Amino acid sequence: MVISLTNSITSRSAFGNAPKQSANFFPVVESMVSSGGGFRVSDLFPSIGLIPVISGHRSNLVALHRAADSMLDEVINQHMENRARRRRRLQTSTEDLVDILLNFQENADHLDLPLTMDSMKAVLLNVFIGGADTTPGTIEWAMSEIMRNPEVMQRVQKEVRSVFRDEVDEEGLHKLEYLNAVIKETFRLHPAGPILPRESRESMEINGFHVPQKSRIMINMWAIGRDPAYWGEAEKFNPERFLDSAIDYKGTHFTFLPFGGGRRMCPAIQFAMPIVELTLANLLFHFDWKLPCDMRPEDLDMTEHFDTAIRRKEKLCLIPTTTTSARPSRLG
Ligand code: HEM
Numbered sequence: 339m340v341i342s343l344t345n346s347i348t349s350r351s352a353f354g355n356a357p358k359q360s361a362n363f364f365p366v367v368e369s370m371v372s373s374g375g376g377f378r379v380s381d382l383f384p385s386i387g388l389i390p391v392i393s394g395h396r397s398n399l400v401a402l403h404r405a406a407d408s409m410l411d412e413v414i415n416q417h418m419e420n421r422a423r424r425r426r427r428l429q430t431s432t433e434d435l436v437d438i439l440l441n442f443q444e445n446a447d448h449l450d451l452p453l454t455m456d457s458m459k460a461v462l463l464n465v466f467i468g469g470a471d472t473t474p475g476t477i478e479w480a481m482s483e484i485m486r487n488p489e490v491m492q493r494v495q496k497e498v499r500s501v502f503r504d505e506v507d508e509e510g511l512h513k514l515e516y517l518n519a520v521i522k523e524t525f526r527l528h529p530a531g532p533i534l535p536r537e538s539r540e541s542m543e544i545n546g547f548h549v550p551q552k553s554r555i556m557i558n559m560w561a562i563g564r565d566p567a568y569w570g571e572a573e574k575f576n577p578e579r580f581l582d583s584a585i586d587y588k589g590t591h592f593t594f595l596p597f598g599g600g601r602r603m604c605p606a607i608q609f610a611m612p613i614v615e616l617t618l619a620n621l622l623f624h625f626d627w628k629l630p631c632d633m634r635p636e637d638l639d640m641t642e643h644f645d646t647a648i649r650r651k652e653k654l655c656l657i658p659t660t661t662t663s664a665r666p667s668r669l670g
Contacts, residue, residue: 340474340617347613348469352462354434359413366409367466370402372645410459414440435465465606471647472530473610477617478654479528480521483575485627485656486635490577494520498622506619508612514619519577521614525563525587525596527575530647532560534598559595560648568593625658 349360417436424431433441439461443453484491497516498506534557541551549555566572570579585591587607589599597604604610621627629638641651 340477343617344469344473344477344613348466350434351609352435352465353413354417354432354436359409359416363406363409363413363466366402366405367463367470370399370406370463371467371470373398373402406463407459410462411455413462414455414458435462468604468606469610471645471649473613475530475647475649476521476524476528476614478650480524480614480618481621481627481656482638482640482650482654483524483527484520484622485629486638486640487575488635490520490575491627494577495622495626498619502619502623506616506623508616511612511615511619514615515581516577517615517618517622519580521611521618522580522585522587522594522596523575523577526569526594527563528642528648529559529563529596531596531598531604532644532648533557534559534595536602557595562593565593621658625660628657628659630655630657 345360345364349363353360353363414436417440421437421440423429436458439453439458443458446452484494494516497514501510501513536555536557538549538551538553538555542549562568564572585594587594587596589595589597589603592599595603597607629635639650639652642648643651
C-alpha cells in the first residue's frame with residue numbers, strides 16, 4: 339500500500355496523469371534499483387574491471403538502461419505533442435516535471451550548459467530511482483517502530499489528533515514536533531541511505547590510516563547511527579532524544595546524515611519529507627492499529643534486508659480500525 343502510494347505521487351509529479359506509462363516504468367525502475375544496490379564482489383575489488391563483465395551484472399544493467407531510455411523517450415515525445423496541441427488551441431494545463439524540464443530547455447539558449455534530451459532523461463530516471471525505496475522504506479520503518487513501542491504510539495497519536503480537526507493538512511505539519519522526532523529517530527536507526535559512497539580527491543592521513551587518492555570510501559551511516567559513542571542507549575527507539583535538540587537532517591551533523599551531506603546530498607528533502615509526514619499523520623489520525631494474530635509488540639520481526647536502502651525483510655502487516663472515540667477533540 340505504502341509503495342503504491344509513493345509511486346503514484348512520484349509518477350504524478352514527474353509524468354502527470356499518464357497511468358499506462360507509469361505502470362510500465364515502475365517495474366524497470368525496481369529492477370534497476372535491485373541490480374544497482376547492495377554490495378558485490380566488484381565493490382571489494384573495484385580495480386578489477388572484469389568482475390562486473392564476467393558476472394553478467396553489466397549487461398543486465400545495460401539492458402535495463404535501454405528499456406528505461408526508450409520508455410522515457412516515449413513519455414517526453416508524448417508531452418511534446420500534447421504541448422503543441424495545447425498551444426494550437428491556446429489551452430493551459432497543470433505542469434508536471436517533464437513540462438518544467440521542456441520549458442527550461444526551450445528557454446535555456448543563454449545558458450552555457452544546454453539541457454540535452456539525455457540530461458533530461460537522466461534527471462527523470464534519478465527522480466524515480468531516488469524515491470523508489472527511500473520514502474516508502476522510511477514510512478514502513480516508522481510504523482514498525484511505533485507499533486513496537488506502544489507509549490510512542492500513544493504520544494504521537496495524541497499529538498496528531500490534537501493538531502488536526504477533520505483532515506490532516508500541510509499547514510499543520512510544522513506543529514507536529516513529536517512526529518518529527520519520531521521520523522528523525524527512524525532515520526537514525528533505519529537510514530534509507532545506509533552507505534554514503536565517496537571517492538578521495540587526494541591522498542590523505544586519517545587517524546593514522548593512509549588513504550590513497552581516488553580510493554572508494556564507504557561511509558557507514560547505519561553503524562554511526564547505532565554507535566554508543568555518539569548516542570545514549572543507542573539501540574533503543576527513543577524519539578525524545580530529538581526533542582529540544584538542534585540536530586537536524588540538513589547535512590551538518592556528521593553523526594546524523596539521513597539525506598547525506600555536501601554536494602551529493604539528497605536534492606529531494608523538500609519533496610520527500612512532506613510525503614513521509616503527511617502519510618504518517620494520516621495513518622495515525624484516521625486509524626487505530628493492531629498487530630495481526632494478537633502478536634505482542636516486542637515480537638514484531640524487525641529483520642533488515644539491504645538493497646540500495648535497508649528495507650524490512652518481511653512485509654509489515656497491520657490491522658487498521660477506524661474509531662471515533664479515539665478523537666474526542668473533534669467530537670466535543
Ligand atoms: C525519506 C526519503 C529519502 C531519503 C532518506 C533520501 C536519502 C538520500 C541519501 C542518503 C542520498 C545520498 C546523499 C549523499 O551521498 O550524500 C540521496 C541521494 C539522492 N536522492 Fe534521496 N532520499 C529520499 C528521497 C528521495 C526522493 C523522493 C527523490 C526523488 C524525487 C530522491 C532523489 C535523490 C537523488 C537524485 C539523489 C542523488 C543526488 C546526487 O548524487 O547528486 N531522494 N538521497
